[in-house]
Amino acid sequence: MFPVSTATRKHRKDGLPARITGRNPREGNNATRERPEKRELTGHRLPCSTFSRRCLTTEEATKMNGKRVFQIVVLLLPLLASQFVAPKPCQADNKIVLQTLAGAGLKDALNALNTAYTAKTGVELRCSFAASGILRKQVEEGVPADLFFTPGKKEMDDLQRQGLIAPATRTDLLANELVLVVAQEKKNVIRSFADLADKAQSISIGLPETVPAGKYARETLITLGLWQRIEKRIIYAKDVRTVLAYVDSGNVDAGLVYNSDTAAMQSGILVATAPKGSHAPIHFSVAVLESSTHKKEALQFVEFLKSPQASAIFKKYRFTPLFVTK
Template identity: 45%
Template sequence: MKKGSWLLLFSLLLILSLAGCSAGGTNQPATNVAKVETTEIMVSAAASLNDALTDLQKAYAEKTPEVKLTLVFGASGTLQQQIEQGAPADLFISAGKTQMDALEQKNLLVKESKVDLVGNELVLVAGKDNTKVTSLEDLTKAEVDKVSIGTPESVPAGKYAQESLTNLKLWDALKPKFVLAKDVTQVLNYVETGNVEAGLVYQSDAQGSTKVKVVTVIPASSHKPIAYPAAVIAATKNKQASEDFLKYLQSSDAQKIFVNYGFKTLAK
């Protein structure tokens, strides 16, 4: 056989051999594992829930890894307006009933999902080393220049503060001293930084700070009961997952975490 013919035969044999190896490789068992589909839930929640919900987010991720929770915090009134304007949200947790009721009246909630989730207390706080403020009445003294509360129209804690101070006959005297804040987190920050001598926040906010002290608990009789209502948003595309998470928040395990952060459980 001529040299050229040998080379041609060898080339053909080599091609067939490689093709066989390649075909054999396709018979190997598949090693790819199907990925678990993730469902994302957008939770719009009052600023005072930040620490507790962030902890609960981690706990729920361990329990239900196929659900991703995205938390958006702000003043309840601001979040209410955002939902009314079509901002994406699956679940809303407000620090006041007024904001939740407004959404319900506009048919923006899954009504049967609405529930009062936790409670709280309103407290007067001052800087850790502050000696000027030892009572509510001290706020009226000349040496106390500034007192912060949340803007009553949009911040439930500010609304409770207005109601309490009015009933305690202190509102008019303190009005010139008020520094209004966008949410309770900002009130707390004003007190922590010394921009104001005192502020009215929730017990849960005060508990989470090492820079302030609780001067006194505001009498519960001076304001309406504090409750945090929660509900699934009607426009959600993840209704079942949202309802499941809300159910989890009502569980004994979740309620213990809320209590650890200064919230109160509500009698069923």
Template identity: 30%
Template sequence: MFRALLIAAVLATPPLRAGAEVLVFAASSLTDALDRIAALWEAGGNEPVTISYAGSSALARQIQQGAPADIFVSANQEWMDALQRSGDVDAASRRDVAGNALVLIAHGDAPPVTIDAALDLPAMLKGGRLSMAMTASVPAGIYGRQALESLGLWQGVEASVAQSDNVRTALAFVARGEAPLGITYATDALVEPDVTVIGRFPEGSHAPILYPAARVAGAQDGGFLDFLTSDAARELWREYGFGDP
């Protein structure tokens, strides 16, 4: 079934202009899945895709400052909204390409917990740090703080939070044992064998986690943006744990 979808998607995708290369700015949490999707695109005889991964906030600011990206894929709606308001993306091209969930992770093996208002996070930290992406600007950190605040847990751990520039760095701190616990996307935890997902935050505790994508104003993408929502790409999004938007 997947092979049939792959062939159909590749045949239906128009080739890029000669000598062109698609430059994608994408949220760090998309790394594994988007690399596979780009490889699938290139396997169909299309021109190369180069992907620059970082926190959505950093990438959005680079685009606003004139960085020559063709496509922006954000980990939240707010940064895409900001670029749309400033006229830096083509609003008509905007679409959601994937969804995600927020989880609490621990270093190594650890028993599961129920994440609710009764969770004693300070006791679980045992004097260590809670690893998160930056809570004021990076989407994973923003969602994490939203969830903790809605459950009444933020005040108890705020002083213990270790903030990182992106969610993959926050994941790495826990994987290396530099922090006993962390908050990441479910998809990030799936690709790191040295962490355990010990709980999933209730969906109602934070805004829906969606990944909007859009063409940068004045850019051309040769059809790669459309390919991100093709049936073949959808199979890969799901393989890496992303939900349908």
């Protein structure tokens, strides 16, 4: 226990305590503790820094913060300015890029052609793959592009009628066939188009209104007298590659796709080819768009597609080149 302090409190005439005197057990005998003098504050002060004994006034802190903000803005100005520089369309690092709208069935072949052509010329293809009907609408709506590549004669005719392609560049480049593919577990059950009538619970084709392969498929099934018998079992797909995926996964029993699509088939089985005359000829056409900002380079690529090198790539993916230039 500490001894009780014997400090005595003295008072001024006004009754307020002046100081405390006397012994303090913690400070020793005769220790005197003075009250600190009351000082007037000349302005609001911020807390002192850990590393500095001096405190900043509000005015000083505001001025310092203003300088820091200014320095940060100066440092960021080049970065901010770069965000508002308009990029050159279809061109990066002085490399010309041809924006290409192509049917989904061309994906593998065009990716291979892109690699070969870029290595040869430095010009690169940037492809958007989808159903030809969807791509046609994009062209009509003004989507920037240089080339249109489609298996749909109707889509190409529509764009030419509207003046959206350069007619002189339109080329029927490839031929193809329509084939029947079935899921792995149905390979011994469905062996022909005729078997679709009573041995297939589900058959997938592309949506005829937007997918050329779907239009050819419906035409074939009508010609063979099967459409009315199986129409209620048809599963429509957004593009021909989706049909192939349905068959590969076993989600449908059968599907109608291009022969070239079977090069990408995983587990499905090709069982039959549509008879000649059961549908209109399947030709893949390419054309340069009137809105192209690289017409010269786009036309050069079209010429490359007719070359022996390109033809070899197309054949690898089971297309039939219609002509080859030397």
